[in-house]
Amino acid sequence: MSFSSSAPSATIKELLMGFCLGVANIIPGVSGGTFLLVFGIYERVFLILNQINKNFVLKCLKLVFACFMHPVQGVKNFYAFFKENGFFFLFKLAAGTAVAILALSSLMKYLLLHHFCVTYSFFFGLILVSIIIPVKMLKRFDARAVLCLLAGVGITVWVSAMVNPYDKIKMKSDYLSRIFQVQGASAAGLDASMPESGKIASTVQGYSPEDYLYIAFCGAIAISATILPGVSGSLVLILMGTYFDVISAISELKSFHWETFVFLGIFGLGVIFGGLMFARLVSFVLYRCYNATMAFLGGLMVGSLYALWPFKETVLMAQQYVKQAGEIICLDNVAVQTNINVLPTKDDPVIAAFVFFVLGGIIMMLFVRKEAG
Numbered sequence: 549m550s551f552s553s554s555a556p557s558a559t560i561k562e563l564l565m566g567f568c569l570g571v572a573n574i575i576p577g578v579s580g581g582t583f584l585l586v587f588g589i590y591e592r593v594f595l596i597l598n599q600i601n602k603n604f605v606l607k608c609l610k611l612v613f614a615c616f617m618h619p620v621q622g623v624k625n626f627y628a629f630f631k632e633n634g635f636f637f638l639f640k641l642a643a644g645t646a647v648a649i650l651a652l653s654s655l656m657k658y659l660l661l662h663h664f665c666v667t668y669s670f671f672f673g674l675i676l677v678s679i680i681i682p683v684k685m686l687k688r689f690d691a692r693a694v695l696c697l698l699a700g701v702g703i704t705v706w707v708s709a710m711v712n713p714y715d716k717i718k719m720k721s722d723y724l725s726r727i728f729q730v731q732g733a734s735a736a737g738l739d740a741s742m743p744e745s746g747k748i749a750s751t752v753q754g755y756s757p758e759d760y761l762y763i764a765f766c767g768a769i770a771i772s773a774t775i776l777p778g779v780s781g782s783l784v785l786i787l788m789g790t791y792f793d794v795i796s797a798i799s800e801l802k803s804f805h806w807e808t809f810v811f812l813g814i815f816g817l818g819v820i821f822g823g824l825m826f827a828r829l830v831s832f833v834l835y836r837c838y839n840a841t842m843a844f845l846g847g848l849m850v851g852s853l854y855a856l857w858p859f860k861e862t863v864l865m866a867q868q869y870v871k872q873a874g875e876i877i878c879l880d881n882v883a884v885q886t887n888i889n890v891l892p893t894k895d896d897p898v899i900a901a902f903v904f905f906v907l908g909g910i911i912m913m914l915f916v917r918k919e920a921g
Contacts, residue, residue, distance in 0.1 A: 559640060565589070566644020573645065573774060573781055574652050574795065575674070580774040580781060583915075593641075594775075596634040600824055653798035660792060664885055668858035669901035673908025675783070675852055680916050682846035686839060693843035700847020704787065708855035711789045714863050714886045724869035724876045760814050766790045767818025772826035783852050854889065858901050861888035 565587050572580045584590040611629055615622035630636055659667040686693060766788050774781030785791035794815060797808050833841050868882040892898045 562637060562640040563644040566641035566646075567648045568644075569641060570645035570648025571652065574649050574656055575671070575780075575782060584775075592634070593638070596638055597823065598828060599633055649798060650801070653795045656795050657792070657799045660795075664860075665858045665897055666900050666904050668856055670904040670908040671783075672853060672856045672858060673905040673910075674912045675780070675849055675856060677909045677912035677916065678780075679846060679849045682842045682849065685842045686846075688839060689843075690839075693839055696840045696843040697847040697850070700844040700849075701851040702847075704848050704851025705854045707787050708851070708887060711787065712887045713789060714884045716789045717868070717884050718865070721865070721867075721869045725867075727876065760811070763790060763793070763811065763815045764818035764821075766794075767815040768822025768825070771819045771822040772830065775823065775826070775830060783849075783856075787852065787855055855887070857889040858905075859890050859892045859896060860885040861890050862886070 565583075568587075569580050569583050572583045581590065584593055607629070611622065611626045615626055766785060769788065770781035770784045773784040782791055785794060794812075797811050797815075800808050801812070862883050862885055865882045865884055866880065868879045868884075870877050870879060892901070
């Protein structure tokens with residue numbers, strides 16, 4: 549079976565498709581799997597990924613070894629093998645995806661920090677309409693499908709209610725504060741008192757070992773969700789409380805701080821592991837329990853509306869320690885959104901929130917109609 553495609557126009561098209569996948573992956577509510585369906589490459593991607601097994605790895609190792617023994621011919625054989633099996637196609641998709649994520653991460657971080665309500669309203673509209681996708685993919689809506697749908701709703705609401713962003717932010721701030729205090733106490737002749745707001749407290753960026761393990765796990769789960777039509781990997785990261793951490797780290801790559809690269813590298817390893825492991829599992833589950841799986845996915849998306857309600861109870865932190873460009877910064881009087889939904893007040897941008905909610909719904913409806921066509 550050959551997946552090769554060498555025309556320059558095909559390369560540009562595949563890079564653009566990858567860029568669209570990157571946009572989908574960074575915006576909660578937009579599914580990368582849905583874009584694969586829209587572009588008509590869903591099955592092709594899975595066929596390529598499902599080739600990766602023990603024999604494939606051994607073949608790659610032999611080709612790499614041959615490159616050292618006979619460089620010219622070895623590189624030609626390596627190139628021909630990967631091109632024939634479609635992996636250059638995947639590489640072009642991945643390159644376009646990476647460009648989109650790098651380009652949009654800083655914008656997404658800014659929107660969440662300074663326009664939280666309006667941004668979540670846009671996400672809410674995207675997801676509300678995207679629920680149509682798994683519903684339309686149901687073959688029948690029987691009692692089993694209803695139970696699976698309700699299970700998906702219940703699990704998502706429960707996770708959203710249990711994961712409070714304020715608790716996570718407070719715990720990380722306390723962790724960074726302890727780093728500063730330990731360094732201040734151990735440095736002879738230095739004052740370990742609390743720094744002024746906005747001043748550098750430490751030059752050490754603090755990720756705990758638990759952070760690394762958890763972000764690898766989140767990467768594996770997020771990519772597993774991304775490859776399913778109608779399910780957003782970014783939404784999964786929001787539910788797991790790591791979306792802002794990931795886009796913040798991506799936006800800070802320009803600082804060239806080594807620990808940011810380590811953090812994203814471990815996240816990437818989780819993504820690779822999850823993609824390889826779950827590609828076959830997802831194919832198996834969809835084949836054996838297609839209708840129940842689609843109903844469950846629809847339930848996850850319905851339940852996620854609870855997490856994406858744009859109006860949240862806000863808690864004011866007197867002092868917050870954050871990581872920024874490889875430094876630990878102390879901020880005063882920071883407003884942090886919790887996971888407690890509230891009704892909008894007169895101080896909230898209700899009109900702007902409604903406009904962006906409608907805009908998100910319209911954009912997703914265009915993709916839904918494109919997929920149906």
